[in-house]
Amino acid sequence: MTFAALVLWAAAAAGAQTAAPSRVQVAIVRGAVSAALTAVGGVEVVEPDGRRRALEWKGLIRLRPREGGLRLADLRLPSETRLVPAAGARVRVGPDPYEGTLILRLDPGQTVSIIEDVPMEDYLLGVLPNEMNPDWPLEALKAQAVVARSFAYANLGRFKKDGFDLTADTRTQVYRGLSGVNENVRAAVRQTRGEVLGWKGRLLRTYFHACCGGHTENAAEVWGGNPAQTPQPLRGVVDNWCRTSPQMHWSAYFTWSDLTAALEENASLTGTLKSLRLGRRDAAGYACDFVARAGRRDVRVKAAEVRLALGASDLKSTKIRRLIARKKGLEFYGAGSGHGVGLCQWGARRQAEHGRGYEQILRFYFPGATLSVVE
Secondary structure, eight states: OOOGGGHHHHHHHHSSOOOOOSEEEEEEEEEESOEEEEEESOEEEEOTTSOEEEOOOOSEEEEEEETTEEEETTEEEOSEEEEEEOTTOEEEETTEEEOSEEEEEEOTTSOEEEEEEEEHHHHHHHHHHHHSOTTSOHHHHHHHHHHHHHHHHHHTTTTGGGTSSEESSTTSOOOOTTTTOOHHHHHHHHHTTTEEEEETTEEOOOOEESBOTTBOBOHHHHHOSOGGGSOGGGSOOBOOGGGGSTTSEEEEEEEHHHHHHHHHHHSOOOSOEEEEEEOOBOTTSOBOEEEEEETTEEEEEEHHHHHHHHOTTTSOOSOEEEEEEOSSEEEEEEEOBSOOBSEEHHHHHHHHHTTOOHHHHHHHHSTTOEEEEOO
């Protein structure tokens, strides 16, 4: 371990100096009634006592819970069993292929989970094409690889109490094994192998989003804290690179009845919504809150709660430029897509298209951060 920041991994975990893990455990199925698996090539079944046997079933087989254990096709297995693919083999879980060791686990509620134990660099191969278009310029993908790797190391053990490190969805990073992996993705991971971002000798907790709408966000405005105390690389920068992104400008319309129902359910608003107006904005131009008139009183509602209530796919960000009341609803005019913190993916793409390398892109979005290698 050459990057001193990652010694903090050990300090946080156990108060001792040990190397950061080179592998990660990712929950690819959680709490399911059953799961469909297909072995492609040689796969071994490994039980907790070390007994090994070849998985002889071909084609699709189903994993189900049974009293006190698991059932895989006609096999009766202990409550935690591993499937280990041979070199070049893989196991499909649903439509997605995985090369790492699969931990099959019986959950307390008589459901099943599947955790993949996989090397960190192989994990990144499965993240990149699901978090950035794999056909985008190589230098943009390399910047994404460094940010994704830094994020993964910073979040290892986040779900330790659940028996794994990371999820395979947007709670951490979207991961689908080898689905979507192409040579561009492989080159991006290979050419940045082990590289992470740091700040003052510590691993930097990095973030990324689709489009910042002209200014990236201060991390504290999204996740809490004092914006003035945010590490310099996460305070936000003016970004003109993403101005030609198709996500730079957008509008979304919601009827008054839909707005009322959504805010009652998700933002604890009571009474019929009569109006909604913008409240405070932060330095990057993102709305911090809205003022909702319900009944005879005004109530401040956090912008993040409004976005959650209305759906992030429709209300693409909280960078709302203006609201226009219509006869039967309200029109939102906004900019950008996502929370706005860290790497702006569309900005990274445009920079790469203009010949800027991934290190330049990272310096732009994370000013003052250092690039180091984990060995």
